[in-house]
Amino acid sequence: MVLVETSLPGAPDLPETPTPPTPPGLPGLPGLRDLMRAEFAPTTVYLNTASHGLTPARTADALREAVQETVEGRIDLTRWFAVIERARARFARLVGLDPDRVALGAAVSAHVSLVAGSLPPGAEVLVADGDFSSLVNPFAMRADLKLRTAPQAELADAVRPGTALVAVSAVQSADGRIADLAAVAGAARAHGARTLVDTTQAAGWLPLDAGAFDYTVCGAYKWLLCPRGTSFLTVPGDGGDLVAAQAGWVAGERPWESCYGTVEELARSARRFDVSPAFLPYLGAERSLSLVEEAGPEAIGAHDRVLAARFRAGAAELGHRPVPGDSAIVAVPGLGGASEALKEAGVEVSVRAGNLRAAFHLYNTAEDVERLLAALPRA
Incomplete structure (x- = not known):
C-alpha cells in the first residue's frame, strides 16, 4: 500500500506549488490592488482581522475541493500530507527559519503548554501585564512555577538573575502596542533566560525573525x-528544553511505522512536537500562506500602517485619544460602546478591554477608513 511506503513529511514525487513573484512596486500600486480584488470580496467594511482574517478565494477553492474529496471517497492522505508539509515550509520562509524548526498544532495555548510543562519546578516566568490569556495561563496552571508580571514597556528591565523564561506577545491583542522585542531578547540573553514570543497578532504584517528567540507561537x-485550527511553534535547532509530551504517531521519525505501540524514534526535527494536523484547515492554510508570501509581509505591513495612521489622525480630530504607535491595530479607549452603531453602519470592528479596536489588513482601503470615521461620534 502506497501510504505505508511513503513517509509523512516526504512525498517527493509531488512537486511543490511554486511561489508567484511578489507584485512590483509599493503597496497600493496596481499589482497588489489587482491581487486583492481577485482574492477578497467583503460585503462589509471589515476591520476585525485581529479577531479573524478573511478567507482568500484560493483558500476557499482548496477547502471546497477537499470537502468534495471526502464526500466522494477520493481521500489521498499521501497528497494531503505533502500539501501540509508545503504549509510548514511556507510559514518557515515567512519567519526566516528552516522548516525543521517549525512544529504544527491547532492552538497557541497547546504550544505554550508544551513550554510550560518542560520547565523545572520553581522556575520563574516573566510575562507582560494583561497579555493574552493563551500565552499566560498555561504557566499559571502550574502551581510550582513562579509567575511574575511587569508592564510591557518595562519588560526588558524586569528580567533578573534567576528568570528562566520571558514570554510576551509581539503585538498586544487589546490595544496593538508593539513590544520592544530586541530589548527583551537582549535582556534575556544577558541573564541566561529563554524567550517565548507570541506572533499571532504580528506574523503577516510585521516582519519578524523567529530565529532571534528560543520559541515563538502563532495562531x-x-x-x-x-x-x-492552524498554529505554528518554532523551536531552537536542538529542540531547546521541550519535552514532546503530546507526541503521537505523526511525531515519529518514520510516522507510518509508528502507528502502534510506543514510538521507537521521535522525529529528529521540530516535527516531534507536532500534533496530528487537522486536514481541512491545513490544506487551506497552504493556500493562504502562499498569498501572504506573494504579497510580502513588508508590503502588507506598509499598507496596513498607512491606513492605521490615517484612522489614528482622524479619530484624534474627532476628539478621541487612540493608543499611540505604529501598529496595524488601533485601539481607542472608552469608545467600545460605539461598536453596535458601527455594525449597523456595515463596519465590523471589535471591543477588547473596553477599547474599540480596528485592525487594518491588505484587503482594506482608504475608503474603509473614511467609512469608519464617518460612523464615529464626536467626543
Whole structure:
C-alpha cells in the first residue's frame, strides 16, 4: 500500500506549488490592488482581522475541493500530507527559519503548554501585564512555577538573575502596542533566560525573525488568513528544553511505522512536537500562506500602517485619544460602546478591554477608513 511506503513529511514525487513573484512596486500600486480584488470580496467594511482574517478565494477553492474529496471517497492522505508539509515550509520562509524548526498544532495555548510543562519546578516566568490569556495561563496552571508580571514597556528591565523564561506577545491583542522585542531578547540573553514570543497578532504584517528567540507561537487564522485550527511553534535547532509530551504517531521519525505501540524514534526535527494536523484547515492554510508570501509581509505591513495612521489622525480630530504607535491595530479607549452603531453602519470592528479596536489588513482601503470615521461620534 502506497501510504505505508511513503513517509509523512516526504512525498517527493509531488512537486511543490511554486511561489508567484511578489507584485512590483509599493503597496497600493496596481499589482497588489489587482491581487486583492481577485482574492477578497467583503460585503462589509471589515476591520476585525485581529479577531479573524478573511478567507482568500484560493483558500476557499482548496477547502471546497477537499470537502468534495471526502464526500466522494477520493481521500489521498499521501497528497494531503505533502500539501501540509508545503504549509510548514511556507510559514518557515515567512519567519526566516528552516522548516525543521517549525512544529504544527491547532492552538497557541497547546504550544505554550508544551513550554510550560518542560520547565523545572520553581522556575520563574516573566510575562507582560494583561497579555493574552493563551500565552499566560498555561504557566499559571502550574502551581510550582513562579509567575511574575511587569508592564510591557518595562519588560526588558524586569528580567533578573534567576528568570528562566520571558514570554510576551509581539503585538498586544487589546490595544496593538508593539513590544520592544530586541530589548527583551537582549535582556534575556544577558541573564541566561529563554524567550517565548507570541506572533499571532504580528506574523503577516510585521516582519519578524523567529530565529532571534528560543520559541515563538502563532495562531494563523488572523493576519496569516488561514482557517482556524492552524498554529505554528518554532523551536531552537536542538529542540531547546521541550519535552514532546503530546507526541503521537505523526511525531515519529518514520510516522507510518509508528502507528502502534510506543514510538521507537521521535522525529529528529521540530516535527516531534507536532500534533496530528487537522486536514481541512491545513490544506487551506497552504493556500493562504502562499498569498501572504506573494504579497510580502513588508508590503502588507506598509499598507496596513498607512491606513492605521490615517484612522489614528482622524479619530484624534474627532476628539478621541487612540493608543499611540505604529501598529496595524488601533485601539481607542472608552469608545467600545460605539461598536453596535458601527455594525449597523456595515463596519465590523471589535471591543477588547473596553477599547474599540480596528485592525487594518491588505484587503482594506482608504475608503474603509473614511467609512469608519464617518460612523464615529464626536467626543
